[in-house]
Amino acid sequence: VRALVLDGDGTLSLRDRPKPSTASAECVIRVTAAGICGTDLELRRGYAGFSGVPGHEFVGTVTDAKPADSKWTGRRVAGEITVGCGECHGCRVAGRGHCDVRTVLGIRGRDGAFAEYLSLPSMNLHALPDPIDDVTAVFVEPTAAACRVVEQVQIDDRTRAAVVGAGRLGLLVAQVLRSHGATVTVVGRSESSRTIAATLGLDTVGADSSASLARMYDVVVDATGDAAGFASASALVRPRGTLVVKSTFHGVTPVSFSPLVVDEIAVIGSRCGPFSRAIELLGSGAVGVKPLVAAIYPLEQFARAFDRATHGLKVILTPGSS
């Protein structure tokens, strides 16, 4: 099985790996397409200390399954990325996604989707309806992550929301908030990303000109993952408003707590979300993704693909398409 392997020193290389089997009582999936995420870029820089096969946004077809899971064989699926034990303290207090001994596809203790095959337990799988094509299906996982925000924060048609960061994740979050009735402004640094936001029908404003919007938003989502983005997101939140941190931060961020305390801001970390809701929103077109796709590469061209992914839009690899 051809696979892209990340070593501890941050280098990526194509190698042969053993094919996953159903011996672990998991379903084996041939990966048709897999997206490169901001987290993958951070993994190369040492985030989470991961080595192995990265990749966690995927669509594929189940090729092998134990008899108990035979109904999955042949199905086109997306998959939730965290595998929890269901019994530990973390599972009990916060669900399997917060398992103390969890593995996470392509992020923690489990090989991921930048390979011809991967395996996951059937309970993690979601069958994809035909209208969702493979390119769109790659966005199920990040759209689910975007949907997590509306589970955590009350969003309705009185909500004024801002999303800081007009990249892959930010534009998904903005569309999800809009689908729940919020009035949404996207704050982006580059004109090209704001143009794409506009293509999706989103209102945009440049990061430079956001000062006049200080303290105006009920809910602000930081989708930048950097200190400057967090600072400008903080400035946009109204007193007693909510700032959702929806990105992978690596290292230490200097935070001025005083304004957050004085304005009684709630800063909420946000991770994985509901796949079923994401599939609905992608199927109905409420969340559009085609303008977010920069390029599609075969696995062999991973170096170009990762380079391209640093520019903000979605790059897709096609490890097991034939």
Added chain:
Amino acid sequence: VRALVLDGDGTLSLRDRPKPSTASAECVIRVTAAGICGTDLELRRGYAGFSGVPGHEFVGTVTDAKPADSKWTGRRVAGEITVGCGECHGCRVAGRGHCDVRTVLGIRGRDGAFAEYLSLPSMNLHALPDPIDDVTAVFVEPTAAACRVVEQVQIDDRTRAAVVGAGRLGLLVAQVLRSHGATVTVVGRSESSRTIAATLGLDTVGADSSASLARMYDVVVDATGDAAGFASASALVRPRGTLVVKSTFHGVTPVSFSPLVVDEIAVIGSRCGPFSRAIELLGSGAVGVKPLVAAIYPLEQFARAFDRATHGLKVILTPGSS
């Protein structure tokens, strides 16, 4: 009027100041006792850029009022510290406490309680019942701030709560959480502060030995105001739990966001709270304060008083008692 004045360079000195008048349509109050708060210590170090008379925890007697406020004359009162306009953006979206042009007693644009007299609008005043003596009454304002936590976070008899910081504010917060049914652990650095916590019937643990309690608490309140305290508070919160920042931070705190995001922690800033609830809890004895009092000094001994206040317990000045 004798008053303690803070200059821009952080020096404190006793001076004569004009007596406040009712010309501003505010009530004039003779200050019987006033507590030194962690924020006062931070003000000396430049927090909030305040110069003038500090002090915002007080009890006093109304000596002068406009005819419309004549019912207040002669009453013993505590007072809410923020004066808002009631009309601006901040007032509309988050209440007068978050007024864009607010003044705050002894903290922002308004002389405070370390003086023989102060003035506040009558709408800020709360009459004190006789059973609450003057020393106890000094704790109304910080106890109200502690009560703010239970307005922001659901607390009941299933809640496991930890309070990091066994100083003045931490021990008030711990007692308020307990009064709402939570099981509370106080994490303190010094043995003497933990002894006082125990006197109040609170369970305590040393900061050194809190590692075994990692990720165990639904709600954690950081009452330390420093980076080390915030870090140990972060470590105690369970996945999807809440970390309340209940202190005055000055400057920039380095924060490792990744665990907060991965564990989906909500970090909530918390400031002023309901005086009426604080008066109830102090009156019933649900919140005990006498073990928190380190010393009482006349205004002239402010230097000794401020020095003593750096050691964690409450020091009280008696500017207008005679």
